[in-house]
Amino acid sequence: MPRIPVTSRRGLLFGAAAVSAGAALTACTSNEPKKAGTAATTAAAADDKPGTPVTIGFAGPQADHGWLNAINQNAKDRAAKYSEVTLEITEGSNDTAAQIGQIQTLINKKVDVLVILPADGKALTQVGLQAMKAGIPVINLDRVFASPQAYRCWIGGDNYGMGLNAGRYIGEQLKDKPDAKVVELAGIDNLELTRQRTQGFDDALKNYPNIKKVARQAAEFTVETGQAKMAQLLQAQKQFDALWNHDDDQGVGALRAIAQAGRDDFFMVGGAGSKSAMDAIKADNGVLKATVLYPPTMAASAIDLARALGQKKGVGGMSELEIPASITLYSAVVTKENVDEYLPTGFI
Template identity: 75%
Template sequence: MLFGAGALAAGGFLTACTSNSDDGGDGGGENDNKAAVADKKKGKQVTIGFSGPQADHGWLNAINDQARKRVKEYEDITFEPVEGSNDAATQSGSIETLINKKVDVIVILPADGKALTQAGLKAMEAGIPVVNLDRIFDTPQASRCWIGGDNYGMGVNAGNYIGEALKDKKNAKVVELAGMDTLELTKQRSKGFRDALKNYKNIEIVARQAAEFTVESGQKKMSDLLQAVKKFDALWNHDDDQGVGAENAIKQAGRDDFLMVGGAGSKHVMDQIKADNTVIKATVLYPPTMAASAIDLARALGQGKGIAGMAEFEIPASITLYSAVVDKKNIDQYLPTGFK
């Protein structure tokens, strides 16, 4: 839901590498798919449908922006977006509209992966390949390709960053401001975080609160943490949007005696890292650039091409993006990718 180098690489890799050659391979001789020489040169016209949740969160809004911007880079894409909705039934109806329009490919970021599985299956059965973006359907049969973030890896990298920062501190204490506990992604982020910190015997997670990916919930739950734990050394916040509320609570409490690591990669947090004058020292990316890469994959599917740098004639069945840690050392590289 709301949630590196890997994200940028995936985006560039796919964009620059979708083959537009009209030559077809016959299975003999040199790999005609050097699929590779691909560029943005106009190829076969492809109509791409796009369906996602309502953009009521900074990361989701960035997903929509990334998709729209990527489409404009190609002359051979006709874009058919439908209105976003957080209601599974409404989104399912929108996907059915795209199926009836007989678009070539559909990119779907489901409001609820389980609830929208049937919609994905229906498109696939109609002969329309589906690119499943981030939130996973219940069965791989509901899509041709999945691309998304690594929630477990996000937690691991946050834990390793904090672990290295505190490895020489005796009896270090850490608190966690998680996302919605009803979501599998939150469970995966927390598990990765805990698994990573098991390697640091001097560090203990002393408190955890689950917020709701909103500024209001972030402020309330952070206030609870600050009242419950009078002294700690580091905070990991799963989501930069709810982190704005957490920052408000921290300022109100007059606290600056710990380091904070965010999650997702908002421009606001990256600006704070760049300035280096608050408790925020890093953020772990959950890159919305995945939506741009999903467009690249959909275009490749619609044109029947593979991607460069790989010997196969077909695009992969799944692509997991890397959750890079952004801190003061590499902030200049990643600052342009921050979302509002």
């Protein structure tokens, strides 16, 4: 894609069998609140003792968005934790041709393992296949390649689960309110991830017959579009009870529009887990009451998985000798009751 709008940063699940990261995978990011630490140290690896030296090539995104920057930082910080790990990191790119060239350079350097968050999973599938054929295992991070042969392990977020848990939270808050109304500020509609989030949200609301979704507006995961599209929603909808916004970065703009309109007659649920959203939830002095996580700590877990692959180890807490083929992270709901536990993982 040309400058992939911040939009396609999150991956599409192509139906690969997924293992919940909520299981006791100590080599991957834990969603257990009490284990939350700094963004890059939220979990211990399968074996923290130095082992065989491993060179990990990391090809990530251009850090033009808070979540994307957090992805890159989590990878760097996690690799620095291990004295035997060398991280060969490319300059992040949202241009598919540029990223293919960067990955081919890492292949030519004969790194031991590759961690790739592709600018476009489908477009970069061939370079993933090239790495695998060269004997370099690939950890496919979030935006999935079109072929499972292009990676050894996929790890990423759960877009359907985000919508489902957002809908459940809103449903529980409004379950006793007759004729409750909700609105949705989505991402870009031509992205499968946006459709998955909306589908999960709609499926959850089916369990609450008293709640009706009265409006939906698609934004573009930016502050500016969030503000503009939210202003349109507010103008069109003079009364509603809850708002689900797919992304905390576009949510900054949405909150500006809400403040400018002087509206406080509803509550808002965000998505992704930015620090600014968690700070607002903790302050509890505005409409934002919760956010549904899409954890950038997945990049730290990808480094753990790459290290385990390079050292021919499995995942701590599991009996298998090999790492899983697929890991889907859980989309926890952060509220004022648990925000302190998740704040260390909030991205800027």
